[in-house]
Amino acid sequence: GDSFNRIHWPSTARTGRLIVKEFELDPTADVWLVLDMEGAVQADRMWQEQPEQPARLWAERPALVPSTEEYAVSLAASLAKHFLAHSRAVGLIAYGQSRESLPPDRSDRQLSKIMETLAVIRAVGTVPLAQIIAAEGKGLGRNTSVVVITPSDDLKWVDSLRDLRRRGIRGIAVVLDTGSFGRPAATDVVLAGLEQNGIRSYRVHEGDSLAAALATPLGDRA
Numbered sequence: 001g002d003s004f005n006r007i008h009w010p011s012t013a014r015t016g017r018l019i020v021k022e023f024e025l026d027p028t029a030d031v032w033l034v035l036d037m038e039g040a041v042q043a044d045r046m047w048q049e050q051p052e053q054p055a056r057l058w059a060e061r062p063a064l065v066p067s068t069e070e071y072a073v074s075l076a077a078s079l080a081k082h083f084l085a086h087s088r089a090v091g092l093i094a095y096g097q098s099r100e101s102l103p104p105d106r107s108d109r110q111l112s113k114i115m116e117t118l119a120v121i122r123a124v125g126t127v128p129l130a131q132i133i134a135a136e137g138k139g140l141g142r143n144t145s146v147v148v149i150t151p152s153d154d155l156k157w158v159d160s161l162r163d164l165r166r167r168g169i170r171g172i173a174v175v176l177d178t179g180s181f182g183r184p185a186a187t188d189v190v191l192a193g194l195e196q197n198g199i200r201s202y203r204v205h206e207g208d209s210l211a212a213a214l215a216t217p218l219g220d221r222a
Contacts, residue, residue, distance in 0.1 A: 029143045031090045031145045044068065068176045068178060081111060128152075128156070129150050130156035137164050141169075145171075146164060153186040153190050173199055175187060
């Protein structure tokens with residue numbers, strides 16, 4: 001999807017595959033966190049079968065409740081705190097019980113606003129992520145960064161992020177591996193699609209340290 005003037009021909013000749021030039025983003029550019037709260041794509045392991053016992057609640061409370069909703073909200077909170085600490089203006093978009101949209105801001109009050117929203121939001125939304133990205137992306141300016149947090153294995157949202165990239169909007173994906181949360185999904189296919197489109201991605205399993213999972217993009221790992 002990149003134009004020919006973005007192809008780095010010396011690197012392409014050296015590696016034998018097309019290499020496009022990436023440009024450093026303006027450190028003052030806005031960051032939008034897009035939190036996927038569609039109920040149909042979530043998964044959890046709150047209930048599990050015990051040998052010769054009926055299904056019961058998780059025996060020992062883990063650090064995070066083993067649900068994609070809990071992990072996604074925690075990831076959004078962690079990323080908001082990280083970007084604000086680095087003086088980036090951060091906004092939040094999420095469709096849960098209703099549409100939530102907090103415009104980007106870098107003030108001290110912004111973290112409290114985001115945390116207050118995340119504290120009450122629930123994964124009961126009915127709007128697919130692809131539609132959210134397409135609709136909300138129309139109002140985003142060039143050089144904006146969009147960080148998507150989702151357990152969805154629907155490739156349509158990857159296409160929506162690709163379309164934003166063509167407009168100069170940088171997309172980053174944090175993908176929750178629902179297989180580790182008890183619901184098999186085509187997570188590998190989604191991650192392959194992200195890589196193919198040059199979109200940086202991170203994979204999070206149930207039980208992962210969020211800091212460790214976000215430390216290195218998938219394509220940069222050994």
